[in-house]
Amino acid sequence: MSNYQSIFDVQKEFFFTDGTKTYEWRIDQLNRLEKMLVENQEAFCRALKQDFNKPPFEQLFEITVPLGNIKYYKANLRKLMEPEPVAIPEGLEKTGNKGIIYKEPFGVTLVIGPFNAPVLLLLDPAIAALAAGNPVILKPANTTPTVAALFAELIPRYFEPQAVNVVTGGREEITELLKLPFDFIFFTGSSSVGKVIMRAAAENLTPVILELGGQNPTVVDETANLDIAVDRIAWGHNAISGQWCIAPGYVYVHESIASQFIDKLKKSTLKMYGEDPQQSPDFARMISEHDTERVASYIIPEKVVLGGRYDIKARYVEPTILYPSTWEDPALQQEIFGPVLPVMVYADFKEMVDIIKRKPKSLAAYIFSKNQKNIDHFLNSVSFGGGCINQTNLHCWIDSLPFGGVGYSGMGKYYGKAGFDALSNTKAMLIGNPDLELDVFPPYANKDIAKNLSIFG
Known part of the structure; x- marks a missing residue:
């Protein structure tokens, strides 16, 4: 034994x-x-x-x-x-x-x-x-x-x-x-x-x-408060060095605000972790050299607009933004679980949502928007475990909100x-009345079964 x-x-x-x-x-x-x-x-x-x-x-x-x-x-x-x-x-x-x-x-x-x-x-x-x-x-x-x-x-x-x-x-x-x-x-x-x-x-x-886990979608439409969105996405994605099952896994941003979003996201990330995040007391390390190497392999140099540096022995990957990303990129083939964030552009909201809903169901999803029609369509169309509107990550620590995945x-x-x-x-x-007479047992001949069964209706 x-x-x-x-x-x-x-x-x-x-x-x-x-x-x-x-x-x-x-x-x-x-x-x-x-x-x-x-x-x-x-x-x-x-x-x-x-x-x-x-x-x-x-x-x-x-x-x-x-x-x-x-x-x-x-x-x-x-x-x-x-x-x-x-x-x-x-x-x-x-x-x-x-x-x-x-x-x-x-x-x-x-x-x-x-x-x-x-x-x-x-x-x-x-x-x-x-x-x-x-x-x-x-x-x-x-x-x-x-x-x-x-x-x-x-x-x-x-x-x-x-x-x-x-x-x-x-x-x-x-x-x-x-x-x-x-x-x-x-x-x-x-x-x-x-x-x-x-x-x-x-x-x-x-x-x-x-x-x-899964690759958690984050949508930023043209009505979003970008200053709010970038801070919450930068923190939500890079906390625990991106090793968070509810972290934003990728961002879809409307084409009309994409450049502005990227500029603000870069500034927010730098504000949080500095020019050299490896020296920041607020940035964690990867759990292993193997995972560091895995996450570093997702970095496409020509798409790096922020970060891109890594140190395998130190278990360090710099907070990295990849833009413009596509579904063919290595970072979008699986859950990243590290501080590398692909950003994609969309033009049509419903077409973008249709793409997301056909991907494996995620543990979390986030949308930044002031357009209630967009919010309602996203929530109604995309299946995921739980998430936030105009916020990231924090839903999973509120005891009145059940937390878990789907699929x-x-x-x-x-x-x-x-x-x-x-x-x-x-x-x-079912706690029965000990004195209730109810004859619904054989033999059934000459019994008003329907009357006796009526109490169940």
Whole structure:
């Protein structure tokens, strides 16, 4: 029996005691997680800095967002756990029957986190799972080894192993973990690995949430406030050195404002990161030399209007704008996941939207416009996980907005109530009147079946 099997068995046996289903257990786990984050904030920030030079704002972001998520669940947990009365056919209701929806935890949950937000995107799914009453096994990204080691040190200090445990390692460890019959799997990462997770989950018919990625479209029409648009696009694309699953992946800008947009976007990027972004304290590094080389290969020198420099050994790619780009360019053949931004020009709004809608469905999409007809047409025509109008990126940290992908960019939503519901099995119950006489059973001869069945209508 593998060590992972024993970890799983301990959590499974504890789950069978029904101990995780109480309000007190769930609140205790949330309090423990909150305490771990608050007491070790500096250690987490140092680890994020060590692994890929995350700037201070991005470090704190990884701590404050989970703390806000914990705050939401602590304030709303009793209400979320309450059985929910629902309407049933009038005839049944009048005869003393009731419809109730109960929410119960699935059971032992595996949470596999990504490298780009290795604290936040590991803990936010875990927070939803614990609030819903599920024991959790955490698998932090092996490509952020300092953060992973910190989790391995802290989790046993703050949690009982039957409630929360952690497994570190890479592909071999994940392969072994996926052989176990988990009750739920939550994965954040690439679409290619998402397919592997889904195939493994199918062996045990394990439900999954897959938070993946894709090439997120950003549209800037001729009515947009360009000063607002360029700042939000430059930050949204280049934060975490572009390694953000919801980052603007490419921009379509109307031909009448394209030159003006490019000039302003260049100035905004320079304002944020300076003439030499490699020296900027606010610009992160790529996660690996391999990924640095991959992203650098998308740079077409003759299309570079800003940036273009890179240093493989230093894991650095300069914030780069490619213009004018086309769908044949290397940067538009897949998710870039780096600080290289292709900009394309369009003339006809509906034709441009028709092109976007035929691409793989993205995790996010953004439009900058004051034209409500354009906005409505974009939202109605293009399928994507979620996004913003006249803003980028921030939609995914608001607990009232369910976050997740669609199609190639993932499945399932979480955050806030949506997260609690996603990590809970919906148990629908009809509570019958124990004294109601209802004869709809054989033999049917000489019975007014229609009258008896009328209560269901």
